[in-house]
Amino acid sequence: MLQKSFTRRLGRPGSLLGILLFLALPVIAQNKPAKRDDREMGRVQAMITQAKKEAEEFSKSGGKTDDLKHPNLKWAATFWRYRLKHPGTPATVVATTQAFTLLNRSNRISELQTKADTLKLDDPTWEQIINVLLFASIKTKDYSYLLAKAEALTQSAVDPKIKARARFNIGEANWKKGDTEQARINFQTVVTQYPNTPFAEEAEGNVREIELLNVGQPAPQFDHITINGDPLSLAGFKGKIVVLKFWGTY
Amino acid sequence: MGEVPLLKELYAQYKDQGVAVLGIALDEELKPVKEMVASKEISWPQLWDEDDTISKLYNVKGTPFYYLLDQEGKIAAKDIPFKKLSGAIDELLKKK
Numbered sequence: 001m002l003q004k005s006f007t008r009r010l011g012r013p014g015s016l017l018g019i020l021l022f023l024a025l026p027v028i029a030q031n032k033p034a035k036r037d038d039r040e041m042g043r044v045q046a047m048i049t050q051a052k053k054e055a056e057e058f059s060k061s062g063g064k065t066d067d068l069k070h071p072n073l074k075w076a077a078t079f080w081r082y083r084l085k086h087p088g089t090p091a092t093v094v095a096t097t098q099a100f101t102l103l104n105r106s107n108r109i110s111e112l113q114t115k116a117d118t119l120k121l122d123d124p125t126w127e128q129i130i131n132v133l134l135f136a137s138i139k140t141k142d143y144s145y146l147l148a149k150a151e152a153l154t155q156s157a158v159d160p161k162i163k164a165r166a167r168f169n170i171g172e173a174n175w176k177k178g179d180t181e182q183a184r185i186n187f188q189t190v191v192t193q194y195p196n197t198p199f200a201e202e203a204e205g206n207v208r209e210i211e212l213l214n215v216g217q218p219a220p221q222f223d224h225i226t227i228n229g230d231p232l233s234l235a236g237f238k239g240k241i242v243v244l245k246f247w248g249t250y
Numbered sequence: 251m252g253e254v255p256l257l258k259e260l261y262a263q264y265k266d267q268g269v270a271v272l273g274i275a276l277d278e279e280l281k282p283v284k285e286m287v288a289s290k291e292i293s294w295p296q297l298w299d300e301d302d303t304i305s306k307l308y309n310v311k312g313t314p315f316y317y318l319l320d321q322e323g324k325i326a327a328k329d330i331p332f333k334k335l336s337g338a339i340d341e342l343l344k345k346k
Contacts, residue, residue: 246304
């Protein structure tokens with residue numbers, strides 16, 4: 001319908017202009033949502049800036065994290081309303097993540113879980129939310145909700161990145177709980193099942209750590225040049241107590 | 251970086267009792283590392299872990315991060331907070 005009226009108004013069917021417009025229309029139509037996405041992303045970013053500012057001012061004036069008047073709670077609700085009104089855009093993912101992050105910051109864990117239950121397992125937001133749930137569970141030392149959700153995601157998420165992240169976080173939760181062997185198995189699963197995700201390398205490091213970097217095990221040896229150009233070998237420190245300080249100027 | 255003066259004190263206190271400190275900088279570039287070491291007058295050896303070889307070997311993901319190794323080269327503590335360091339060193343010295 002739209003294409004027909006455009007063609008009628010702007011060029012006789014068959015004319016060069018008409019053909020060009022007809023060919024260009026799908027491109028124009030595709031560009032529109034992209035522009036809208038940019039605009040919405042800008043809007044959500046502005047909300048984030050404002051929320052951050054209000055939270056800073058609140059804590060500067062002595063406000064506590066758990067305070068019911070904390071702006072984080074108001075903003076969590078605002079971001080959640082945004083999600084409900086504007087489903088399915090990249091900005092929605094950012095806004096939803098903010099809502100969960102702010103609820104976690106305010107220690108509203110049960111509300112966090114209730115809201116998480118409304119997200120379908122194929123929601124792209126899970127890539128971030130599963131991390132927020134991990135942070136929340138580390139804080140409360142209660143890992144049951146995180147473990148159940150992450151397990152469901154490894155089964156039913158669509159995006160392999162989310163499946164990998166969920167498996168990785170199961171490993172992290174096992175590790176924090178002191179269930180080292182389960183942690184090792186889950187990290188190893190990330191390495192073998194999702195070799196090309198950013199988590200594979202990190203998971204491999206964790207497997208190594210669980211296997212080789214425990215108190216009482218020999219420290220890994222290395223030879224290196226000091227910043228003054230002198231050769232240095234860790235083996236040369238045998239007989240001494242050594243403090244290894246990993247640091248950075250950043 | 252606020253720990254450097256305290257670590258210098260610790261180093262001065264223990265270096266004659268068989269305690270070594272080894273700095274491993276994870277920076278992308280060498281220049282700021284050299285500048286920091288010079289300006290803070292740090293005297294223990296420093297390595298620049300340019301390609302993350304050592305940090306991967308020890309699975310270090312953030313800084314600062316301390317490992318404490320005993321006289322036999324075994325791991326005595328991992329990710330030990332700075333303020334617990336001197337107590338842990340005392341323990342190891344007593345065992346010897």
